[in-house]
Amino acid sequence: MKKTILVYGAGAIGRGYLPWVFSPDEFDFMFVDRNPDLVESLRRRGSYTTFRTKDGKYEKQQVPVAGAFLLGEEKSILQKTNALCLAVGPRNVVDVAHQLSGVSLPIIAFENDSSVPEIVSSITGNKRVYFGIPDVITSNTAPEQLLRHDPLSIVTEDGTCFVDNRAGDIGGQANYIDVNELNKQWIAKLYIHNTPHCVTAYLGALMGKKYVHEAMAVEGAARIVRGTMEEMVRLVTEHFGVELTFARWYADKELSRFANHLLFDPVSRVAREPFRKLAPAERLIGAANLALSRGILPKHLSAGIMAAFFYNEGRDADAHIRHLIGALSPNHFLEIILKLPPSTALHNLLLEEWGANSNRLASLS
Amino acid sequence: MIYQSYLNIALRAATAAGEILRTRSDDVMRQTAKPNLSARDIVTEIDKLAEEKIIRIIRDTDADVPILAEEHFDKSWKLKKIDSLDRLWVVDALDGTVNYINHIPFYAVSIAYIERGKPAVGVVFNPALSELYYGARGVGVFRGSDPIKVRDAGPEHSLFACAFSGGKYDDKRSVEFDVFRTINDTSMGVLRTGSASVNLALLASGSLGGVWGRNNKIWDVAAGLLIAELAGAEVKINYSLEKPELVSYTASVPASSNFILEKTSVLMK
Numbered sequence: 145m146k147k148t149i150l151v152y153g154a155g156a157i158g159r160g161y162l163p164w165v166f167s168p169d170e171f172d173f174m175f176v177d178r179n180p181d182l183v184e185s186l187r188r189r190g191s192y193t194t195f196r197t198k199d200g201k202y203e204k205q206q207v208p209v210a211g212a213f214l215l216g217e218e219k220s221i222l223q224k225t226n227a228l229c230l231a232v233g234p235r236n237v238v239d240v241a242h243q244l245s246g247v248s249l250p251i252i253a254f255e256n257d258s259s260v261p262e263i264v265s266s267i268t269g270n271k272r273v274y275f276g277i278p279d280v281i282t283s284n285t286a287p288e289q290l291l292r293h294d295p296l297s298i299v300t301e302d303g304t305c306f307v308d309n310r311a312g313d314i315g316g317q318a319n320y321i322d323v324n325e326l327n328k329q330w331i332a333k334l335y336i337h338n339t340p341h342c343v344t345a346y347l348g349a350l351m352g353k354k355y356v357h358e359a360m361a362v363e364g365a366a367r368i369v370r371g372t373m374e375e376m377v378r379l380v381t382e383h384f385g386v387e388l389t390f391a392r393w394y395a396d397k398e399l400s401r402f403a404n405h406l407l408f409d410p411v412s413r414v415a416r417e418p419f420r421k422l423a424p425a426e427r428l429i430g431a432a433n434l435a436l437s438r439g440i441l442p443k444h445l446s447a448g449i450m451a452a453f454f455y456n457e458g459r460d461a462d463a464h465i466r467h468l469i470g471a472l473s474p475n476h477f478l479e480i481i482l483k484l485p486p487s488t489a490l491h492n493l494l495l496e497e498w499g500a501n502s503n504r505l506a507s508l509s
Numbered sequence: 510m511i512y513q514s515y516l517n518i519a520l521r522a523a524t525a526a527g528e529i530l531r532t533r534s535d536d537v538m539r540q541t542a543k544p545n546l547s548a549r550d551i552v553t554e555i556d557k558l559a560e561e562k563i564i565r566i567i568r569d570t571d572a573d574v575p576i577l578a579e580e581h582f583d584k585s586w587k588l589k590k591i592d593s594l595d596r597l598w599v600v601d602a603l604d605g606t607v608n609y610i611n612h613i614p615f616y617a618v619s620i621a622y623i624e625r626g627k628p629a630v631g632v633v634f635n636p637a638l639s640e641l642y643y644g645a646r647g648v649g650v651f652r653g654s655d656p657i658k659v660r661d662a663g664p665e666h667s668l669f670a671c672a673f674s675g676g677k678y679d680d681k682r683s684v685e686f687d688v689f690r691t692i693n694d695t696s697m698g699v700l701r702t703g704s705a706s707v708n709l710a711l712l713a714s715g716s717l718g719g720v721w722g723r724n725n726k727i728w729d730v731a732a733g734l735l736i737a738e739l740a741g742a743e744v745k746i747n748y749s750l751e752k753p754e755l756v757s758y759t760a761s762v763p764a765s766s767n768f769i770l771e772k773t774s775v776l777m778k
Contacts, residue, residue: 467513467520468520468654472520480524480639482654
């Protein structure tokens with residue numbers, strides 16, 4: 145008998161990648177999302193297609209939809225499921241967690257923030273909340289020729305899904321590993337994937353590119369990304385003690401992924417919510433500060449951080465960033481908005497490199 | 510988002526003026542003492558410098574609009590009614606002068622843009638704490654990078670703040686203290702922070718349940734009242750009939766609104 149998985153977030157990871165981890169042959173999929181049009185489409189169509197890039201080609205999987213709900217509508221079916229997956233984005237996790245108070249089902253949080261399981265656990269009272277790391281890039285859309293056949297198509301990669309082995313009884317094709325190995329994978333993902341990936345996206349946005357691979361095709365941008373990658377490899381090996389061979393392999397893997405022209409990963413997806421990514425402990429400012437604390441000068445990363453300041457997507461939740469960078473002096477923007485005090489090394493570095501980075505970024509657009 | 514450009518001007522001006530306040534805070538000294546005013550109306554040279562900076566920045570982009578600013582307020586304003594003007598900038602380079610002089614970090618630059626008596630853009634910047642509150646109609650309301658909203662709770666779960674009338678004390682002074690005591694003793698308490706604009710910013714960001722003021726200067730509160738309203742507070746403003754620069758107001762979260770209106774009604778007449 146099939147197990148039932150309820151996925152919160154019918155986006156890139158939830159809809160696109162998880163069916164490759166939990167095969168529809170073994171699991172029935174139900175989705176919860178905030179987007180009423182998406183929920184209605186999933187209900188009406190009853191299935192959708194997810195594609196996986198492998199060896200330069202697309203593999204295809206049809207996913208039957210056993211149910212689709214708006215957030216709040218799903219309560220009556222919660223106890224009929226075997227496990228829950230969260231893939232809603234870190235900013236939405238708290239709202240979803242409040243819906244799950246008292247639920248004792250195992251929950252895997254596939255979120256880009258390792259503190260999410262603890263947050264969800266404290267809100268819900270559920271001790272069985274685990275961290276999952278999808279080591280893939282997943283678009284939230286697909287190229288035109290695939291969308292024409294199925295407007296719900298989505299494209300992901302052939303990658304590994306690492307999950308806390310205490311969730312092992314859920315099953316599927318995840319790689320269930322212990323917390324130490326999971327932590328190593330998370331460090332690699334956070335600094336060798338997340339950091340350079342969003343730098344690529346912000347550079348792409350500056351250049352008016354729609355997809356991440358288009359940004360990597362511009363040598364000036366690729367040079368900044370490769371430079372950032374080198375700075376992060378040094379960081380994870382010197383600060384976290386990750387083996388150099390693993391770090392270098394991971395970095396090479398990521399660079400080829402960013403350039404994968406089959407993925408059609410939108411810049412807008414990777415670059416969204418720049419203030420979240422510029423938060424003190426996050427992948428840009430946090431990574432730069434950590435590098436500086438180890439005597440690593442994040443010069444290329446500083447150019448990527450500056451590119452984030454100029455992110456100009458009017459529909460983004462953090463669209464006000466472009467007005468603030470225009471209205472405030474650089475010093476005030478760093479201190480008042482990013483909470484980087486003037487006495488700090490990163491504040492000084494960003495100010496010192498402001499002119500040079502401005503020229504470097506201007507030469508790309 | 511037609512008010513975005515005015516918001517950008519206000520942000521630039523407020524942070525530039527705030528920088529003057531912050532860097533000169535150790536030079537504070539009493540420069541002038543106007544006769545017949547209370548101690549709280551001591552004006553400093555720094556206040557004037559900061560105000561001139563704001564005016565220059567506004568004038569660079571918006572040359573013709575009247576600017577109502579505390580240090581440039583004169584009798585000609587008594588002939589104009591604020592709500593009759595199509596467009597107006599209202600500026601206070603230093604709200605919380607006594608706090609500033611005494612190195613208490615509750616003071617702010619307050620800048621508002623008003624159309625026909627209705628604030629459309631507001632910026633309150635506390636340079637001592639690097640707290641920047643700003644908002645505009647059709648744009649949203651923020652503290653720093655984050656959107657803000659009030660925290661709705663009844664009076665028994667709320668802290669409040671008030672700004673007493675300044676200047677010459679009148680016969681309602683004792684009533685102001687009575688209202689303070691009544692609300693203080695039937696809630697989590699009432700603060701007098703020394704800065705009306707900071708009070709309103711704290712309400713907008715969820716730290717307070719309500720704020721009121723009697724006969725406060727419009728330049729102290731216009732920006733904060735808009736910010737509080739945009740963050741979800743219920744705001745009531747009464748302009749003084751005799752003096753166009755004075756307003757009395759209440760601003761509170763919905764769950765405490767009736768409580769504040771009832772308890773302060775005697776002051777708002």
